[in-house]
Amino acid sequence: MSIALIGTVGGLTAVGLYLITARSLSRIVLGFALLGHAGVLSLLAAGGPAGKAPIISSDGTTTGIANPLTQALALTAIVISFGLTLFLLALARRQEELTADDLVEDDLEDRRIARLPDLPGDRKP
Template sequence: MSANVGLLALLGALVACGVYLILERRVTKMLLGMILVGNAVNLLLLTVGGRSGAPPVYGPQSKAADMTDPLAQAMILTAIVITMGLTAFVMGLGYRSFMFTSRDEVEIDPEDAKVVAKRQAAEDGRDDSDDDDDEDEPDGDDSDTHDSDTHDSGDDSGGVDSGGVGPDHDVGSAEGAPR
């Protein structure tokens, strides 16, 4: 059995393009990269599965040497279904992310940026580590870090509970006076 060099080169190009797209920051490009890599793997399984055209069953009229390997065909069908499910899942995640942020780009994690900065500082021979022991909050301007986590209820109270409902107010009273 001889290898089809042109098809193998095409598979290499598909995998290379797929990996490049997976490493991008936009979710749609990541999804397209996953689809390309999945299709390249399916074509690779089809290529190594044997010659085409022969039946995958052994009968009285066929020889065992002429038979096509049925395992490759079954694996391709399974891989197609798994790729379809994974594609639907990533599309759902991308849609949900887009609805929350109105952007299709994955942001840089503040903890990852801190690790990179410490590593670069260690490579340069200096120590720029922070002096505070608070590991819960990233360094920098913390004035707007939690703005995206709060939900706007539509009122302009500035975060003050003006509705009379809360742990310090009696819900049953008409005026909402504190207990």
């Protein structure tokens, strides 16, 4: 497994994770795109060393070809993450239509607790 591949996976994961912790959905979309790439790359890395195109020649030799199975898996994963990126973008667009921004809002429970009256012993921030 090449160091460059591991470094790339690590870098993509780090940036992706940082982006999905953002409030803005468009950043989260970018984060997931990067994380998806990192996942696909690690799948490829798991398939072993790179090699020739996985086509079995007429005499049946398979030496030196790359592992085709992980490539098939990676291809499927790419298609799925592409579709999901589009869905997230559509969701961000809808949120923008409704609220004029694309920020992820607090859930109902958080808001309800924030609205609760302060108890007498509570210290004000």
